Amino acid sequence: MQVEATAPGKMILFGEHSVVYRGPAVVLAIDRRARVYVSRRDDRKVYVDADNLGFSGYFEDDVYHAVRGKVWRGRNLAALNVAAKKTMDHLGVESGVNLKVRSMIPIAVGLGSSAAICVATVGAVERLFDADLSKEEISRLAFEGETIIHGKPSGVDNTVSTFGGVLSYERDSGIKHHKLDLSMPFIIGNTWKKRSTRKMVESVAALKERNPALMDSIIDAMGGIAGEGLDALLAKDIHRIGDLMNMNHGLLSAIGVSTMKLEALVYTARQNGALGAKLTGAGGGGCMIAVAEEEKMSAVEKAIRRRKSESYRVQLTDRGVESRWIEEENADT
Ligand code: PMV
Secondary structure, eight states, X not given: OEEEEEEEEEEEEEOTTHHHHSOOEEEEEEEEEEEEEEXXXXXXXXXXXXXXXXXXXXXXXXXEEEEESOGGGHHHHHHHHHHHHHHHHHHTXXXXXXXXXXESSOTTSSSOHHHHHHHHHHXXXXXXXXXXXXXXXXXXXXXHHHHHHHSSOOSHHHHHHHHOSEEEEETTTEEEEEOOOOOOOEEEEEOOOOOOHHHHHHHHHHHHHHSHHHHHHHHXXXXXXXXXXXXXXXXXXXXXXXXXXXXXXXXXXXXXOOOHHHHHHHHHHHHTTOSEEEEETTOSSSEEEEEOOHHHHHHHHHHHHHTTOEEEEEOBOOOOOEEEEEOGGGSOX
16 A cells, blocks of 8 residues: 655745745645655665656665666755655654655746645655644645755745645745635646746846845835735636736836746737736746636637647646555556
């Protein structure tokens, strides 16, 4: 027998980058999930099979040994090693584990893939050893894994992936969960260009250093948009959400985190009937998101695909981390 755990990815609807300085950011769990299968080992190794992402290897005494794929992947995999090890330490068990990762969330494009994989890993390991950790504990242990990849993450990704639903985050007041009827689809356009959140945050900091007063007012405006955006979302006012997304995108462009490709997809979406479109996450590549009325949605998706980008619809989800015991042979490969 082994345990299967899944956890959702996320998208930032409003407030990326500005949230680094002032909040809020509005973050939604989406129905694309990471899946992790875990079983016990007789030794102390943490073996990670992420073959469909092109790599696998194992950690022995925290040293990575690549079995397939390049060694540089070791840093990403280290997050899983840490998440699994911290969970076992927390439970007071000494063991090794096999982790098989199968994620439907594309990596490094701003959809919360690494957090979801860490959350699913913790969820799977705690169930494997018959613990009954609270969601707060799962989120905290996953955060320790995330820290390996992102340095100083805000904690939003692991929280939304653990709990599901909608949340807003502000540096000073922390994370708030919001109740929302989740039947509102969004369109995602993926440029496929991977980027580093850390580098994008640094480039905004450098721009702010050179232009402090102007950047302060832009960041204030973005924070204001995010605050009103949260109200519009809770009121399910799709027209207002669209307006605010467009404004937010303009300011993200102004601070230099958009790209030609992202602009092309944003304008394509608007030209084909989207009420609002913006980049999501750190920018510099990655994904954009759009909202449209139901009858316009497939035209927007098709137009994005004609630009040689991936596009699909996502629904918000209130399903956070979930785990269950399964027979080995039922694990999809
Ligand atoms: O692209 P992501 O999902 O890593 O989001 C980054 C969000 C930023 O506001 C740019 C950084 C942060 O830590 O909040």
